Amino acid sequence: MPTIGLGVYQNIQCAQAVTAALKHGYTHVDSARLYKNETQVGVGIKAAGADRSKLFISKSFVDSLQNLKYGLEGTREPLGSSDYYDLYLLHSPHGGKELRLKAYRGLLEAKKKGLVRTVGVSNYGPKHIEEIREAGLELPAVNQVELHPLDQQKPIAEYCKKHNILVQAYTPLLRFNFSGDKDGVIQSVADKIQKSVAQVLVRWSLQHGFVPLPKSEHEERIKANAQVYGWAIPAEEMARLDALDKGDDGAVTWNPIHMD
Numbered sequence: 001m002p003t004i005g006l007g008v009y010q011n012i013q014c015a016q017a018v019t020a021a022l023k024h025g026y027t028h029v030d031s032a033r034l035y036k037n038e039t040q041v042g043v044g045i046k047a048a049g050a051d052r053s054k055l056f057i058s059k060s061f062v063d064s065l066q067n068l069k070y071g072l073e074g075t076r077e078p079l080g081s082s083d084y085y086d087l088y089l090l091h092s093p094h095g096g097k098e099l100r101l102k103a104y105r106g107l108l109e110a111k112k113k114g115l116v117r118t119v120g121v122s123n124y125g126p127k128h129i130e131e132i133r134e135a136g137l138e139l140p141a142v143n144q145v146e147l148h149p150l151d152q153q154k155p156i157a158e159y160c161k162k163h164n165i166l167v168q169a170y171t172p173l174l175r176f177n178f179s180g181d182k183d184g185v186i187q188s189v190a191d192k193i194q195k196s197v198a199q200v201l202v203r204w205s206l207q208h209g210f211v212p213l214p215k216s217e218h219e220e221r222i223k224a225n226a227q228v229y230g231w232a233i234p235a236e237e238m239a240r241l242d243a244l245d246k247g248d249d250g251a252v253t254w255n256p257i258h259m260d
């Protein structure tokens, strides 16, 4: 899986953003039915003239429980009926254990039929993944959760590492809401190493082994946000960022990881 993906939540200029991202070296787009811009993702890919086989397109499906079949069929529309998704995620643990497992089994069936290549979950806490393990099912390849220096999701990250589940970091830029970083540590690290705040946040995620999914609809930002290779955040600056963790109190989105 590529190390960075373009997020497209609330991406009004989605098609242009996807085209720009592919032009600037991204090969991974994180989409979702909830975002209602799947067609635009397909338009952006076509406009870029990209080789589909070299791309990694993932999608979350929020209404998985009642409408899994529809979701899987709908999934193929934007990119053409012969197309596929590289990763298909259950968007959240909403719905209770029975429905969660039903939806997950549905995804495994879809994988068997070749509709999706890899199966993942999103916003799953360890207890939700344990349900899958206890049911004797294949574990998800990915768990996508809100993750950045202010909410490092340590119990989830540790659990996923132990079970060989890759963690994708959503909202890696904290939606540019830094009110929780009262001492301006992120800005100060950026100033010190002469990188942008966005680059520091993306790089922090990579150095921890996560797959960050920064969103932007501006070409220059899309390009700059991925210029995170060939340099590293030094250990002492990483330690300052690591010390910002507030657990759940640092979350800036819905973060439904504790759902029953």
Ligand SMILES: NC(=O)c1ccc[n+]([C@@H]2O[C@H](COP(=O)([O-])OP(=O)(O)OC[C@H]3O[C@@H](n4cnc5c(N)ncnc54)[C@H](OP(=O)(O)O)[C@@H]3O)[C@@H](O)[C@H]2O)c1
Pocket: 006, 007, 008, 009, 010, 030, 031, 060, 091, 122, 123, 144, 145, 169, 170, 171, 172, 173, 174, 175, 176, 196, 198, 213, 214, 215, 216, 217, 218, 221, 222, 224, 225, 253
């Ligand atoms: N599974 C889930 O439940 C879930 C939940 C939330 C998000 N996600 C995924 O994760 C992706 C990213 O998360 P997110 O969209 O919540 O937030 P994010 O990537 O942390 O932040 C996006 C915000 O930062 C701004 N931004 C980006 N680069 C910038 C730069 N270099 N300088 C200044 N501002 C910059 C963007 O504005 P502009 O666009 O105007 O540049 C936008 O307002 C989503 O798009 C989605 O794919 C998944």
